[in-house]
Amino acid sequence: DTGVSQNPRHKITKRGQNVTFRCDPISEHNRLYWYRQTLGQGPEFLTYFQNEAQLEKSRLLSDRFSAERPKGSFSTLEIQRTEQGDSAMYLCASSLVSGVGEQFFGPGTRLTVL
Amino acid sequence: AQTVTQSQPEMSVQEAETVTLSCTYDTSESDYYLFWYKQPPSRQMILVIRQEAYKQQNATENRFSVNFQKAAKSFSLKISDSQLGDAAMYFCASRAKAGNNRKLIWGLGTSLAVNP
Numbered sequence: 001d002t003g004v005s006q007n008p009r010h011k012i013t014k015r016g017q018n019v020t021f022r023c024d025p026i027s028e029h030n031r032l033y034w035y036r037q038t039l040g041q042g043p044e045f046l047t048y049f050q051n052e053a054q055l056e057k058s059r060l061l062s063d064r065f066s067a068e069r070p071k072g073s074f075s076t077l078e079i080q081r082t083e084q085g086d087s088a089m090y091l092c093a094s095s096l097v098s099g100v101g102e103q104f105f106g107p108g109t110r111l112t113v114l
Numbered sequence: 115a116q117t118v119t120q121s122q123p124e125m126s127v128q129e130a131e132t133v134t135l136s137c138t139y140d141t142s143e144s145d146y147y148l149f150w151y152k153q154p155p156s157r158q159m160i161l162v163i164r165q166e167a168y169k170q171q172n173a174t175e176n177r178f179s180v181n182f183q184k185a186a187k188s189f190s191l192k193i194s195d196s197q198l199g200d201a202a203m204y205f206c207a208s209r210a211k212a213g214n215n216r217k218l219i220w221g222l223g224t225s226l227a228v229n230p
Contacts (some may be wrong), residue, residue, distance in 0.1 A: 033217065042205050042220030043159075056217070084220075091159065100147070101216050105159040 004106035006092050012112045013082055019110045020078045025094030032075050034067060035091040036060065043091055049075060050097065079092060082113045116141040117211075118206050120221035128229050135191045135224045137206030145179045145211040148182065149218070150191045151195040162204070165189065167211070193226075201228045 005024045025032050030051050035043035047057045051072035069075040089110050093103040117140045127133035150162040165173045165182050172180050180188045208219040
């Protein structure tokens with residue numbers, strides 16, 4: 001296992017379009033987190049899953065955002081009717097529940113909304 | 115609520131010298147972790163060092179060490195013998211140790227330049 005992977009790495013879209021990102025966590029990790037990072041800022045928590053259950057969503061996650069983790073494996077993050085303010089790096093991290101629960105990050109998906 | 119503050123947007127250091135990055139935090143958690151993460155340009159976030167709040171001994175990982183002052187809620191990172199590959203954004207983060215949600219709370223980051 002080579003770590004957390006995210007696809008696509010870059011996405012350019014026009015305002016109003018829908019986009020979907022995918023995250024594949026480290027295989028034995030049962031927790032999966034999504035963060036958003038805008039230029040010059042630290043990451044901000046969006047949502048997290050334990051197995052297939054979405055246990056918390058940030059107020060940053062408007063109703064245009066939806067995330068899923070079917071079967072507790074990969075996760076998708078969809079943004080509907082994209083806005084220019086959605087332009088950011090979307091980071092995915094995974095961890096074990098047990099122990100320290102260190103979060104391992106993927107390379108991110110950079111979204112640009114024109 | 116938890117907050118993390120990094121007051122140095124940019125720092126620079128000469129190769130082979132030592133640099134200290136500052137971080138202060140606030141938390142209502144009784145037990146927590148503190149982290150320093152490194153994000154090289156166009157590369158993914160990686161963990162540099164971790165400190166458990168209940169441990170008084172400062173964490174050390176090779177050239178990286180922390181100065182953890184719990185009463186002052188201060189958590190600085192010292193990089194010794196700086197190398198060109200240390201150039202990156204450095205983020206301080208905190209996280210509750212217990213409970214269901216272990217989301218990371220992040221500072222704004224410090225951009226470190228290493229001059230040859």
